[in-house]
Amino acid sequence: MARIISGTETSRTMRAEIAREVAALADEGIVPGLSVVLVGEDPASEVYVRSKTQACEEVGMRGRTLRFPAEVGQDELFGVIDGLNADPDVHGILVQLPIPVHLSYKDVLERIHPDKDVDGFHPLNVGRAFVGDPAGFVPATPAGIMELIRRENIPTHGKHVVIVGRSLIVSKPLASLLMAPGPNATVTLTHKYTTDLSSHTRTADILVVAVGKPGLITADMVKPGAVVFDVGVNRVEDAISTRGRIVGDVDFAGVSGVASAMTPVPGGVGPMTITMLLVNTLEAARRSRAPDLSRGAR
Amino acid sequence: MARIISGTETSRTMRAEIAREVAALADEGIVPGLSVVLVGEDPASEVYVRSKTQACEEVGMRGRTLRFPAEVGQDELFGVIDGLNADPDVHGILVQLPIPVHLSYKDVLERIHPDKDVDGFHPLNVGRAFVGDPAGFVPATPAGIMELIRRENIPTHGKHVVIVGRSLIVSKPLASLLMAPGPNATVTLTHKYTTDLSSHTRTADILVVAVGKPGLITADMVKPGAVVFDVGVNRVEDAISTRGRIVGDVDFAGVSGVASAMTPVPGGVGPMTITMLLVNTLEAARRSRAPDLSRGAR
Numbered sequence: 363m364a365r366i367i368s369g370t371e372t373s374r375t376m377r378a379e380i381a382r383e384v385a386a387l388a389d390e391g392i393v394p395g396l397s398v399v400l401v402g403e404d405p406a407s408e409v410y411v412r413s414k415t416q417a418c419e420e421v422g423m424r425g426r427t428l429r430f431p432a433e434v435g436q437d438e439l440f441g442v443i444d445g446l447n448a449d450p451d452v453h454g455i456l457v458q459l460p461i462p463v464h465l466s467y468k469d470v471l472e473r474i475h476p477d478k479d480v481d482g483f484h485p486l487n488v489g490r491a492f493v494g495d496p497a498g499f500v501p502a503t504p505a506g507i508m509e510l511i512r513r514e515n516i517p518t519h520g521k522h523v524v525i526v527g528r529s530l531i532v533s534k535p536l537a538s539l540l541m542a543p544g545p546n547a548t549v550t551l552t553h554k555y556t557t558d559l560s561s562h563t564r565t566a567d568i569l570v571v572a573v574g575k576p577g578l579i580t581a582d583m584v585k586p587g588a589v590v591f592d593v594g595v596n597r598v599e600d601a602i603s604t605r606g607r608i609v610g611d612v613d614f615a616g617v618s619g620v621a622s623a624m625t626p627v628p629g630g631v632g633p634m635t636i637t638m639l640l641v642n643t644l645e646a647a648r649r650s651r652a653p654d655l656s657r658g659a660r
Numbered sequence: 661m662a663r664i665i666s667g668t669e670t671s672r673t674m675r676a677e678i679a680r681e682v683a684a685l686a687d688e689g690i691v692p693g694l695s696v697v698l699v700g701e702d703p704a705s706e707v708y709v710r711s712k713t714q715a716c717e718e719v720g721m722r723g724r725t726l727r728f729p730a731e732v733g734q735d736e737l738f739g740v741i742d743g744l745n746a747d748p749d750v751h752g753i754l755v756q757l758p759i760p761v762h763l764s765y766k767d768v769l770e771r772i773h774p775d776k777d778v779d780g781f782h783p784l785n786v787g788r789a790f791v792g793d794p795a796g797f798v799p800a801t802p803a804g805i806m807e808l809i810r811r812e813n814i815p816t817h818g819k820h821v822v823i824v825g826r827s828l829i830v831s832k833p834l835a836s837l838l839m840a841p842g843p844n845a846t847v848t849l850t851h852k853y854t855t856d857l858s859s860h861t862r863t864a865d866i867l868v869v870a871v872g873k874p875g876l877i878t879a880d881m882v883k884p885g886a887v888v889f890d891v892g893v894n895r896v897e898d899a900i901s902t903r904g905r906i907v908g909d910v911d912f913a914g915v916s917g918v919a920s921a922m923t924p925v926p927g928g929v930g931p932m933t934i935t936m937l938l939v940n941t942l943e944a945a946r947r948s949r950a951p952d953l954s955r956g957a958r
Contacts, residue, residue: 468793488790489783492836493828495766498783520855528839530791537835538790541826541849548860550848551839557818562846 364590364621367514369506373633376509377421380640384422387647394647395424396454396480396639397446401439401465402432407458414456417636423643424451432462439465440473447475453650454480454643477649480642483531491535494542499642504536506634507570507591508545514623516568516589518547524566526611527573528553532593536570559583569621571611581616590617590624593631662888662919665812667804671931674807675719678938682720685945692945693722694752694778694937695744699737699759700730709756715934721941722749730760737763738771745773751948752778752941775947778940781829789833792840797940802834804932805868805889806843812921814866814887816845822864824909825871826851830891834868857881867919869909879914888915888922891929 384394396418400411411427418425428442446452455478457470471479476486482499490498500508511518523540527533528551540547552562554573560583563569571579572593584590594611610627618624625631682692694716698709709725716723726740744750753776755768769777774784780797788796798806809816821838825831826849838845850860852871858881861867869877870891882888892909908925916922923929 485787485791485793485796486784487787489785489787492786492790492832493783495783520853522855534790534836534839537849538832541832541851546851546853548848548850548854550846551835552846553839553844555818555844556846557820562820 364618365623367510367589367591367623367625368629369510369625369631369633370629372510372513373637376637377417377640380637380644381421383644387644388422390651392647392651393422393424393451394418394454394643395426395452396456396643397449397452398425398427399430399439399442399446399455399457400427401430401434401457401461404460407460411458414636414639417640418643421640423640423647426452434462434465436465436469439470443470443473447473447478450650452478453647454478454639456481456639478646480639480646482535482642488530488535492538499645500539500638501531501535502635502638502642503532503572503593503631504539505638505641506631507536507593508539509634509638510591510625510631511545511568516623518545518568521547521567522550522565523547523568523570524550524552524562526552526559526563526569526571526579527593529572532572533570573611575611576609577611577613579612579617581613581620584617584620586620587622588620590621591631592625592627595627595632662916663921665808665887665889665921665923666927667808667923667929667931668927670808670811671935674935675715675938678935678942679719681942685942686720688949690945690949691720691722691749692716692752692941693724693750694754694941695747695750696723696725697728697737697740697744697753697755698725699728699732699755699763702758705756705758712754712934712937715938716941719938721938721945724750732760732763734763734767737768741768741771745771745776748948750776751945752776752937754779754937776944778937778944780833780940786828786833790836797943798837798936799829799833800933800936800940801830801870801891801929802837803936803939804929805834805891806837807936808889808923808929808932809843809866814921816843816866819845819865820848820863821845821866821868822848822850822860824850824857824861824867824869824877825891827870830870831868871909873909874907875909875911877910877915879911879918882915882918884918885920886918888919889929890923890925893925893930 398411415425446455455474471483476484479487482501487498491500525533537549537551541549563583568589570591576596576598592610592612597606600607608628696709713723744753753772769781774782777785780799785796789798823831835847835849839847861881866887868889874894874896890908890910895904898905906926
């Protein structure tokens with residue numbers, strides 16, 4: 363049976379570490395602050411935003427939510443973001459996605475000062491992460507997978523990593539991180555147009571699945587001994603609960619008989635995402651002490 | 661025998677197209693201008709810079725070289741770049757690499773205004789290219805390979821592309837472009853730490869080699885019918901010329917018997933690089949007319 367890689371446990375450990383560092387910063391009079399901009403009333407977004415701000419409070423950071431009606435104008439939103447950019451008590455800013463279609467996602471993202479873009483979605487931070495510049499912020503989900511790889515001592519040097527899915531906030535940045543000097547992995551990125559997907563997945567020493575299709579990856583598609591990261595979060599019908607239950611993209615029962623280690627869903631990659639958001643916010647607060655480290659866009 | 665993909669011919673065609681568009685812009689009183697900053701006296705750099713500025717003149721653009729001694733101070737260089745950023749007659753700026761070690765390559769790059777960064781090396785443009793934002797500039801070499809793929813009608817949809825080498829200015833951006841919506845290729849990026857390189861290269865429908873090792877790729881490493889792009893430029897000893905001769909990373913004689921099409925060295929990817937620099941400079945000049953399209957970093 364595959365060893366379970368628990369993001370829940372690692373997150374607990376890491377949040378305790380973060381809380382200690384936040385306490386140390388408090389002695390300098392700095393309280394890391396995250397401001398979350400929430401537009402409209404998407405119920406899922408409400409849940410995500412609450413868990414993010416709650417996580418902040420739990421580690422001693424300041425977590426604030428700024429709510430706006432779906433009809434908010436882009437100029438008003440820009441004004442709010444400009445204010446947060448200028449506020450020394452705000453170290454991290456994120457705009458909860460999705461945002462209403464009348465707003466330009468791209469323009470809103472680029473309005474956030476790169477030094478406060480703790481989601482790592484501003485193109486300047488995307489570019490910095492791409493070239494391995496530590497001045498950038500790495501998006502939380504790929505950063506969380508890298509953290510699990512480090513803490514679980516999973517070898518990547520010269521290993522073949524196959525990523526299923528090509529999302530801009532998970533798969534592509536993760537591919538970039540894993541192939542870089544240090545991890546030195548060989549990386550294959552596959553997606554819905556890939557011919558004969560299993561011919562690729564079966565060669566993977568490390569398999570990362572981030573698609574959103576329950577049961578996409580079955581035991582026969584996994585190399586014996588492979589390490590599997592399941593990023594999928596899907597709600598499926600359930601005999602017991604009318605609310606259904608959450609599963610990943612990997613057939614856990616089957617694959618756990620083939621893989622050497624794997625993340626469960628829930629309790630795997632998911633909990634790490636908010637934890638890495640806290641890490642980025644803490645880092646942004648630290649950098650706010652040292653202007654020479656803070657690199658604004660020109 | 662493999663069909664030869666001639667970058668020389670495609671470049672000739674494209675530069676004629678560019679010259680026509682430059683002429684059209686001239687009617688509006690706009691002459692695309694490229695300024696090349698050259699620090700020190702690296703002979704290879706001298707050659708590259710000359711061919712870039714000459715190529716500009718040949719298509720009716722303004723190509724200018726600003727020379728500085730190797731000891732130039734970073735502040736002086738910044739002043740020069742700031743001046744070029746502000747000069748409306750300068751649409752493209754590039755700093756010829758390598759630059760002396762006492763200068764911060766990163767800081768110099770980030771000093772160039774992203775809208776004039778026709779090399780596409782500014783992290784903001786790297787990020788835009790990564791997310792597929794057309795406002796960014798794509799580095800010339802990967803852009804040139806994409807152009808050859810388009811003009812030679814080489815199918816990429818669902819095909820497996822294997823890239824050998826992981827450079828930030830060729831391999832990684834090319835991987836990002838090929839896996840994106842549109843090209844829809846499955847992409848594997850390999851490098852010097854890849855275990856059993858040929859097990860990957862042999863599965864490639866399209867093989868791109870950008871390492872700098874003469875003869876690295878031999879016929880037995882190539883799948884019959886594959887399309888091979890050789891980005892390597894290596895000077896090797898030669899019985900005839902004392903200056904040696906230029907070869908790529910691919911054993912041309914051997915691989916041309918296996919591949920269905922391939923680029924020669926010289927005359928393949930090389931000539932396309934300067935051509936795509938002209939394309940970026942032309943585009944920068946066009947955008948200078950429409951402020952709403954010009955997106956500066958914040």
